[in-house]
Amino acid sequence: MNTKPLRIALTKGRLEKDTVGLLEKIGFDCTAVREKGRKLILPIKDANAEVVLAKANDVITYVEHGVCDLGVVGKDTIMEMQGKFFEMVDLGFGRCKFALAVKKGNDFYSGFGVKTVATKYPNITRRFFEAKGMDVEIIKIEGSVELAPLLELADGIVDIVETGTTLKENGLEVYEDVCPISARLIVNTVSLKLRQKEIEELVGLIVKNL
């Protein structure tokens, strides 16, 4: 019924490279994406599909509105943004975790005072402490969150931890894991139904080549 290409939104940067690698492993010709220049919409030859490059949050927005049919985005962004879409495949790459980190040796839960937590992810942080029934003050930081406890603005931070090197170098340590993260394939709820065959085929190929 539809001859329009499937539109796939990719999170720019590392996830984009991993996804292109995956698409090439499947056998699609991603030359246009590799040699993109400044273009933002790129065709994938020999598949009826095109790739849109966007920032993580925008991938979710585009998929939710259905202007892109599929998207590749980190679980961190999904948890922070939420929204209505199908989260169909754990792509396995972009693996890291959310963690609560404090200054080395500090006991975050000690004492009766209200704790202050700095983070780039206020929603995830709020839900994490809400589930514990704990009242914390959350401060949103845009840049290096590790600074906040060092400057004594916060008692701890909730942030993405990959290797833990940045924490270590700044005298911080992981106090508690919040949840693991990896890249996900998300699908618009209407697209999946109206273009079921194409999307299921593509998802099948992706799962097979993980």
Next chain:
Amino acid sequence: MKRYDLITPEGTRDLLFEECKARREVENKLTGLFSGLGYSEVVTPGIEFYDVFSGSSRNFMQENLYKMTDSKGRLIVMRPDSTIPIARLVATRLKDAQLPLRLFYSQSVYQNNALLKGKTDENVMAGIELIGGRNSKRADYEVLCTAVTALSEFDRENFRLELGHIGYFKELVAKLDVDEGVREDIRMLISTKNYPALNDLLGEVGDNAVTNALKQLPALFGGAEVFDRAEKIYTDDKISRILKDLREEYERLSALGFEGKISVDLGIVSHTAYYTGIVFRGYLSEIGQTVLKGGRYDGLIGEFGQDCTAVGFGINVGAVARHLSRIGEKSELKTPDAIVYGDKGYVVEAISYAQKLVSAGSCVENSLFDTFEETLDYAKDRGIKKVIRVADDITETSVG
């Protein structure tokens, strides 16, 4: 200084001309269809007590409701939905009415969405509620047919009606020996088709026929083959009856000439406390959101004190209208066929002449100018083709 006197709140907007026309046309089509099928219109208040929407099965997040208080300090919300107020109405003023009751509505609902996501907070929804009816299957079929007809009126080729049955999931999940929280997690993961997380969670619960069936539930969507697949995965008396009934509805709808436009998704598992039987959704291509939602809710009216079965659906009129006006014309001011000017002392005659033309079917504007010449200039500017001057006699001047 006033900062907000020139703009509308986030999530709302003014509709102009063609947009209004498109919306009105969608509404008229739907209400025409509904009343033709014997449904009677009801209008419920735009504001209601918070309590109406805070019952256990009524899934409204506090933060998504527009709230205020009345003069006695009681909590009021702007209605987020029409079915629940209608259930209240049926259980109270209509409790002695003869069943089945066929009701329809077309009114705005309000939801406080997250900012800056391009969502609308005010949506006109039009829909029907079929209350009672001795044979629920016949009632389901009637409502489903109405839903299909409604969708096909807007886009004959590119619509889809998708059927499911909440009972399939409920029966399966009830067999698991887990607490309510885990059940809710399972439901969430099925409704977002989150296969990996669902597999992990069910893997922890155990490895048996039920968890195996739940793992495959999100994939149970598509055409008639879904029924065969579902039967192979898990059956007991209740589930096989549910599947048989649903397949029957599916076949009867397809038989109306809608082959290929009807599909199945047994993974529709939202509002499980609210829905009790069939659930269905409608899609139009090019609209990235669900435009029609409905299902059977036999428990809701009972929560208001009057046990009664019911099935219904609502269509997002605004979304359909935006879709139609996108494929249709641009937004422009309407140009009348003629303008009528009355000379001094002939104002009454002029306006009655204009009214006569209007009742004969043309679109006529009344001139607000003091002179005929100004009226003529204005008509030229606006592209009005005819100026009618009313004095002792009536003269017509063509413009352009």
